Amino acid sequence: MSEATATSAKTKGKLAIYWAASCGGCEISILAIDEKILDVGNAFDIVMFPCGADGKVRDVEQMPDGAIDVCLFNGGIRTSEQEYMAQLMRRKSKVLVAFGSCASEGCIPGLGNMSDRKQIFDTVYKEGSSTYPVNPKDERPQAETKMPEGTLHLPIFYDTLKTLDQTVDVDYYLPGCPPEAENIWKAIVAILEGKLPPKGSTIGVNTTVCDECKRTRHEKKIKKFHRTWQIIPNEEECLLEQGLLCCGLATRAGCGSLCPQVNSPCIGCHGPNDGVEDFGARLMSAMASVIDSNDPEEIDGIIKDGIPDPVGTFYRFSLAKSLLRRKNKAAIAN
Amino acid sequence: MAEKVGVYVCHCGSNIAGMVDVEAVAKWAGANVKNVAISKDYKFMCSSLGQQMIEDDIKKEGLTRIVVAACSPHLHEKTFRRACQNAGLNPYLCQLTNVREHVSWVAKDKAAATEKVKSLVSAAVARVTHQEPLEKMFVKVNPRTLVIGGGIAGLQATLELADAGYPVTLIEREPSIGGHMAQFDKTFPTLDCSACILTPKMSEVGQHENVTLHTYAELEEVSGSVGNFKVKIRLKAKMVDAEKCTGCGICIEKCPKKVLDTVFEAGMGNRKAIYTPFPQAVPRIPVIDTENCTYFTQGKCKVCAKVCPTEAVDYEQKDEIIEIEVGNIIMATGWKLFDCERIPQYQYKRLDNVYTNMEFERLCNAAGPTNGKIVMRDGKTEPKSIAIIHCVGSRDANFNPYCSGVCCMAALKFGHLVLEKTNAEVYSFYIDMRAPMKDYEEFYQRLLTEGMHFVRGKVAEVNNAARNEREGGKLIVQYEDTLLGKQKRMPFDMVILMGAIEPQADAKELGLKCGISCSMAGWYTERHPKLDPVATMTDGIFVAGACQGPKDIPASVAQGAAAAARVAGMITKGTVMIEPIVASIDEEGCSGCKICNTMCPYNAIEFDEEKSVSRVITALCKGCGTCVAACPAGVITGAHFNNRQIYSEIEGILWDAQPAEVASG
Numbered sequence: 001m002s003e004a005t006a007t008s009a010k011t012k013g014k015l016a017i018y019w020a021a022s023c024g025g026c027e028i029s030i031l032a033i034d035e036k037i038l039d040v041g042n043a044f045d046i047v048m049f050p051c052g053a054d055g056k057v058r059d060v061e062q063m064p065d066g067a068i069d070v071c072l073f074n075g076g077i078r079t080s081e082q083e084y085m086a087q088l089m090r091r092k093s094k095v096l097v098a099f100g101s102c103a104s105e106g107c108i109p110g111l112g113n114m115s116d117r118k119q120i121f122d123t124v125y126k127e128g129s130s131t132y133p134v135n136p137k138d139e140r141p142q143a144e145t146k147m148p149e150g151t152l153h154l155p156i157f158y159d160t161l162k163t164l165d166q167t168v169d170v171d172y173y174l175p176g177c178p179p180e181a182e183n184i185w186k187a188i189v190a191i192l193e194g195k196l197p198p199k200g201s202t203i204g205v206n207t208t209v210c211d212e213c214k215r216t217r218h219e220k221k222i223k224k225f226h227r228t229w230q231i232i233p234n235e236e237e238c239l240l241e242q243g244l245l246c247c248g249l250a251t252r253a254g255c256g257s258l259c260p261q262v263n264s265p266c267i268g269c270h271g272p273n274d275g276v277e278d279f280g281a282r283l284m285s286a287m288a289s290v291i292d293s294n295d296p297e298e299i300d301g302i303i304k305d306g307i308p309d310p311v312g313t314f315y316r317f318s319l320a321k322s323l324l325r326r327k328n329k330a331a332i333a334n
Numbered sequence: 335m336a337e338k339v340g341v342y343v344c345h346c347g348s349n350i351a352g353m354v355d356v357e358a359v360a361k362w363a364g365a366n367v368k369n370v371a372i373s374k375d376y377k378f379m380c381s382s383l384g385q386q387m388i389e390d391d392i393k394k395e396g397l398t399r400i401v402v403a404a405c406s407p408h409l410h411e412k413t414f415r416r417a418c419q420n421a422g423l424n425p426y427l428c429q430l431t432n433v434r435e436h437v438s439w440v441a442k443d444k445a446a447a448t449e450k451v452k453s454l455v456s457a458a459v460a461r462v463t464h465q466e467p468l469e470k471m472f473v474k475v476n477p478r479t480l481v482i483g484g485g486i487a488g489l490q491a492t493l494e495l496a497d498a499g500y501p502v503t504l505i506e507r508e509p510s511i512g513g514h515m516a517q518f519d520k521t522f523p524t525l526d527c528s529a530c531i532l533t534p535k536m537s538e539v540g541q542h543e544n545v546t547l548h549t550y551a552e553l554e555e556v557s558g559s560v561g562n563f564k565v566k567i568r569l570k571a572k573m574v575d576a577e578k579c580t581g582c583g584i585c586i587e588k589c590p591k592k593v594l595d596t597v598f599e600a601g602m603g604n605r606k607a608i609y610t611p612f613p614q615a616v617p618r619i620p621v622i623d624t625e626n627c628t629y630f631t632q633g634k635c636k637v638c639a640k641v642c643p644t645e646a647v648d649y650e651q652k653d654e655i656i657e658i659e660v661g662n663i664i665m666a667t668g669w670k671l672f673d674c675e676r677i678p679q680y681q682y683k684r685l686d687n688v689y690t691n692m693e694f695e696r697l698c699n700a701a702g703p704t705n706g707k708i709v710m711r712d713g714k715t716e717p718k719s720i721a722i723i724h725c726v727g728s729r730d731a732n733f734n735p736y737c738s739g740v741c742c743m744a745a746l747k748f749g750h751l752v753l754e755k756t757n758a759e760v761y762s763f764y765i766d767m768r769a770p771m772k773d774y775e776e777f778y779q780r781l782l783t784e785g786m787h788f789v790r791g792k793v794a795e796v797n798n799a800a801r802n803e804r805e806g807g808k809l810i811v812q813y814e815d816t817l818l819g820k821q822k823r824m825p826f827d828m829v830i831l832m833g834a835i836e837p838q839a840d841a842k843e844l845g846l847k848c849g850i851s852c853s854m855a856g857w858y859t860e861r862h863p864k865l866d867p868v869a870t871m872t873d874g875i876f877v878a879g880a881c882q883g884p885k886d887i888p889a890s891v892a893q894g895a896a897a898a899a900r901v902a903g904m905i906t907k908g909t910v911m912i913e914p915i916v917a918s919i920d921e922e923g924c925s926g927c928k929i930c931n932t933m934c935p936y937n938a939i940e941f942d943e944e945k946s947v948s949r950v951i952t953a954l955c956k957g958c959g960t961c962v963a964a965c966p967a968g969v970i971t972g973a974h975f976n977n978r979q980i981y982s983e984i985e986g987i988l989w990d991a992q993p994a995e996v997a998s999g
Contacts (some may be wrong), residue, residue, distance in 0.1 A: 208967040211925035211946075219932050249927035249965035273923055275977065276968035286966035289933050 013042035015070035017059070018089055019051060020082035021109045021161060022102040027051040029100075029178035030072070033185045043192055044069070048089075058083070060092055066139060068092045070191055072099040072174075076106045076320060078161045079141075081155035090168040095191070097203075101177035104202075105271050106280075106320025108177075113319050113326035114311060116159040116333075117188040160331065163322050173202040175252055177269035177317060183213030183254055202252070204272045209248030209266050212257040215239065221292035225306025228264065239265045240290070247308070250276075250283040269317050278323045280314035335942040337463045338371035341455060342388060344379035344404035346434055346994050353438035359403070362452055367459050367989075371395060380410050385417040392421035399465065401458040403451060406435050419434040422465030426974060427912070431458040435780045453987045460986030464979045468914035473953045475561040476661035477501060477905045479898075482528040482553055482844075485513020486887055487879025488666030489535050490894030491901075498902050503658055504539065505551040505567055508597065510615035511536055513668055517598060517692065519699035519706065520751065521887055522743040523777030529701065533614045540606035540616035550621055554655060556663070556848050557937040559954055560874030561910045563660050564937075571651040573622035574608075578646035581618030583724055584608065585638035585647065593626045593817040594689040600671075600692040603703030608638045608647075612701065623649075628985035660876045665858060666894060669842065672734070672834035679795035680726065680831055686711040687809055688796060688829045693745060698751045708756050710828060715757050716977040717827035721811045722748055724764040724795045724902060727834035734834050734855065741832040742768045746777055747832060749786035761787040761824070770888065791816045796829050847933065857883045868897040873916055875911070915957035915974040921947045923969030930961040930970065 016029065016082065031037060032050065040046075047068060048055040060068075071093035077083050090096050101107035112120060120136055125135055145152040164170050185193055187203045190196055209216070217238045226243040233239055239246040239260055247268035259266045272279040293299050307313055315322055343360045345351035356375040364373030372391055376384050379402055380912035385505070389398055402414045407430045415425030433451045441447035477500050481488045492504045495877030502582045504511070510958050515521075516536075518528035554566040567774050574585075580899075591607035598611040600990070607627040610620045628635035629649065639647040650928065674682040674690050682688045687710050689697065710717055721744045728738040745762050767777040767788070782788070791814045800806045808825035815822050836857030850870040851859045858877045861869040868876050876897040879890035904910060919930075921938075926946035931939045938954035939961060941947075949968075950961075962972040971977075 185484060207923050207928065207969075208925040210927040217926070217928045220927075220929060221932075249925065249929060250968075253925065273967045276976070277981075282966055282968055284962045286929050289929055289960075289964035 008014075008019045013044050014047045014067060015040070015117060016048035016055075016071040016089060016093065017046070017052070017099075018048060018071060018073050018075075018085060019077040020085065020103070020164075022075030022100070022107070024051060025178040026074035028099040029176075029181055030184055033188075034181070036185055040188060047241040057088070060088060062212050063092050065091050068094065070095045070097065072097050073164055074099040074103050074178075074283075075164075076102045076109050077158075077164065077167045078109060079155035079157050081160070083162075083167055086164060086167045095196075096164075096168070097174055098164040098170045099173045099174050101175065101269050101271065101317045102172045103170075104175060104321070105318040106161055107269075107317050110161050110163075110318070110320030111312065112161050113314070115318075115327070116329055117157050119332060121157075129171050154162075160326050165322050166320075166325075171199050172196065175202055175204055175257065175270040180255055180258075202271075202274065204252060204254040204270070207252045207253050208273060209253050209255065209257050209260070209270070212253045212255070213248055213260045214257070215260060217241065217321050220290040221305070222290050222302070223292050224302060227306070233263055233274075235263055239263075243306070245287070247283055250286060252311070267316055271318060271321075279318040280311075280322055283314050284310075289304050338396060338458050339367075339399040339401060339462060340371045340386070340388065340391050340395070341367070341370050341931050342379050342403070343373075343375040343433075343451070343455070344402065345375060346382070346405060346422060346438075347378065347865045350404070350434050350438045353441050353444055353447050354451050355435065355444065355924055356451075356816070357733050358448060359451050359455060363455050363459070367456050369399075369463050370459055371397060379404050380413050383674065385413065385420075388414065388417045388681050389421040392418065392423050398423070398427065399459075399462040401431065401455065402428070403431050403433045403455050403458070405430075409560065421650065426468040427462065427465050429458045429462040429465065429528075439691045444690050452813050453989065456989040457983045457986035461979050463982040464976075464982050465974065468973060471952065472909040473912055474559045475904050475908060476563075476659055476911050478503060478658070478880045479661045479901050479905075480505070480563070480565055480658070480660040481666060482663065483513070483551065483666035483668055483879070483881070484508075484511030484539070484547075485666060485668045485879060485890070486515045486532065486535075487668070487881075487885075487890040487894040488513070488664070489532075489539055490666045490891045491666060491878055491898040492539055492545055493535060493542070494827045494895050494898035495524065495902060496539075496542045498898075499544065500902065501546070501569075501903055503546045503548065503660065505553065506547075506549045507552050507570075508574070508611060509550050509609070509619075509621045510611045510617070511539060511547070511549060512612070513615075513618070514692075515887060516612060516614075516697050517600070517699070519702070520747055522747040523745070523773045525750065529614065529743045531679075536614065538614040544889060547617065548656075549617060549619075553844060555858055558659075559938075559956055560872075560912070561661050561904075562953070563663060563874065565658060565660055565663070566655055566657050569654045569656060571624075572619065573624065573647065573651050574619055574647050575625075575646045575651070576617070576619050578644045579619045579642075580644055580646075580692040581610075581620075582643065583610075583618075583620070583818060584641050584643070586620055588637050588641045590635070590637060591626060591628050593623060599703060600690065600696050602693050602696040622649075662876065662904060663843070663895075664876045664878055664901065665850070665881055666878045666890075667838055667844060667881040669835045669884065672906050674726055674831045674833050674837050676733065677831075678724060680793070680829070681796045681798075681809075682831055685796065685798055685809060685829075687717070687827060688831065691741065691748075691830060691832050694748060696803050698748070698755065708752060708758075714821055715827075716756050718829045719807070719808075720752055720758050720760045720794075720827040720830065721793075721797075721824070722760065722762045722830045722832060723763065723811075724793070724832050725834075726831040727833075727836070729765060732826050734836065736855065736884065737768060739768065739831075740835065740886045743774055743777065743886070745832055746781045746786070746831075749781050750784060758827070758943040759787065759825070761811075763789050763793045763811070765792055766792070768873045771888070789813065789815055789817075800825070819894045831901065835880060838881065841881065848872065850875050850877070857881065868893055868900060871876045874904075899951075912953065913957060915972070916952050916955040917950050917959070917961055917972050918952075918969050919950055919965075920969040920971070921945070921949070921950055923967055924948055925967055927966060929964050929966060933960050933964045935960060 071089045098104045101109050143156050215238045233242045246265035248266035251268045252270040317333040341363045343356045360373045362376040398804050406649045410466045411430045418428045419425045431454045481492045481504045492502045495502045515532050521528050549569045552568050554568045558564045585608050586606050589606035589608045595605040608620050610624045624630040659974045696702040727733040769778045793813045795812045805825040812823045841856045842852050849872045860867045878893040878897040924947040936954050938951045959972045
């Protein structure tokens, strides 16, 4: 595969950049490689890039399978249309990269897995303060609507957001929310040079943010977790030791410890190291290890006061990719 | 290459086969479970024929992995690992899955039990194919042993080892060794003088060239593991310089402050503020009780310093923490007496002449506060009648369900001493007379002939509410005579409560420091109640005497000697095998976050400041998995319990489960 990529690079390969359930930040980050985007343009024909260039789905549909050399796919899969596009891009691409946190782990849209379609639609179309007067009949989007002129179609909105690899086979992962421009460039160079790791790898380093963090570390013993607005941490010592729930120790490095560098705890956007099945569980067991108490009641207090939103804290980026993937649907109905 | 797995399902006589269709399981595994090359069932897999079958199959059929579905790995994991090793297969490529304790003994439905065994076999096969060959490791055993507790069990253990030529450090929290036995006058059933047989052992320990004795010392912290423990000991400030003190005792004589002695004299007598617990104390160096010393409480006095001929008194002395290295630890921390005030109907401490058994021990001790004269609290009146109440806090659902084991005999001993020393009538109120050991029943028969009275029944209460003249000024014992089937009352001058033997108040805490567990009651848990009574689940930590459960002197001595023999065996061998099931850290992935370092209960993780990575010291690692779970980067692997092995085990268990519909529209 690497040889094929290299050869096609010489003969100007085909690149697609697609988005599904995501915010668009990944596209901004791609453009943030600055003038190097021209090198990308020299190396590839960009055949599909809804945010930045023209390109039609039907054109892609008409390409032979495997005609696209590389597809950078960002966003999770929430609707039938996104699912179709994931399958289409998979079929048409030699190399499919889950680009960024949403495609890899579900990211913030994945936190929607704490609710279901009904609850999300209730919030959007019924309970939202802006929707009530507009939608007095409580209309909901329908997959099919018969009109005199014919039938209208909307994508089906699923209960559960899936990651790209829960939908189709994925070749590589690029971590980050969004991936940093320099890491994107490194990945593109690796693709162009055919120096890719084994299939299924995350393109990046396999150590955690602490490795790149310059703060001094001692024994970790935490009596109280603070939220970021409650304290101004000093700039020398480990943020976790100062009581801020910094995810850096469980989060894949490669960002250069961006957040801790500016006195803000790591929130875990790069996901876990290789071999870790469940980022949140891993981080939780690490946190459980540093709470400085043997008294169950005191421990409960430390957790309740300091971590009011455990799912949003430990699974901020990775709920859809976690072992449980979502909150039990029956529990939501009740 | 696919693995060739041999599956062996044990009948365990009818233990497993009675509840599980073992033949069906074996057939099913052979036909349906991936990688299974051979699947058999057999009457007793642990028999030599069963083991031979495994060995033969490995050699003939070229099996590369073995699964035995039988009993708990506690019992036979070693057996089957050894069989594999004999046949040239790495022993860690064998998996024993427990289908007896976990299935047949607890199941009630044969069909369901059989299905469960299928799942467990499937899990074991899935796991074993991912197991990796591991090599056993050996570490040197430090020949020094720490003995905790200077009672008779600890003394025996100390002497056995010291006499064998091995160095021993003995620590005792009181100012002298001797323990409870030093408080007794006579011992049952032989009635020999307790001090006469104990003090020679005490002085031997005190003078032994191989014994380092620290009294007034307590265990602070234990780290390391079998063969190489590091122990921190707190030497409490004695306020007397042991180097200078000659033990002349003049300071004790001149000390103006008398203190009620609630420890050695059980509250029956006084000691001074500077004291040794008793005249034959070992060592003879006194300590100052700073809570009661006039100088420490009021800032003046210093009589002891003034009279000391060697200027040994040092009021500035502070607690000192010393660190020693030992190969093994013997816990002989003993017991404490039940608090008889917890049973208010017996009126202990409310009615003067109600005594505890330990108080009475001191009362009849020739070296005790009354020089052995059995008199009442007024210090002069000899009692004319004495009631001994058995099972106070023992065999009682409200306090301790267990039998304290020694009280019946001690009560008989008291009866004998009363009859020997006074003209009193003595009554024993017992539930059952427990006399199972050598010469105990004979002792009971002897007391029957000596004229001690026995009433079978539990005493309901002791009071002083006289109903007639005969009861006036007496203690009235209200009881049920179960042999007569009648409620009765009887007046006495004196009542002795045979309080229960209980675990030390800090037994659990001390157990935690050493990494051993306690029963619900607080007795240390032995490795096996019958076959391994002095070892614990933590290698290198042994228990002896009453800290493991109520015991008389002979049993405590036997356990002390047994523990010493176990330790001596390890020292003689020189090395100890440690399981290769240890953690390892991928240094490339380690970010040096320092979560794991302080988590390790065995202090087995060091931090390399230069490379900023953590590293496991293999010889100290016990493979507990704490760091594996704690490592946020997921770069610590527990050998024999890696993710792949555990996930495949789970997948194996769920062999018949349907994939969950997680993300349907």
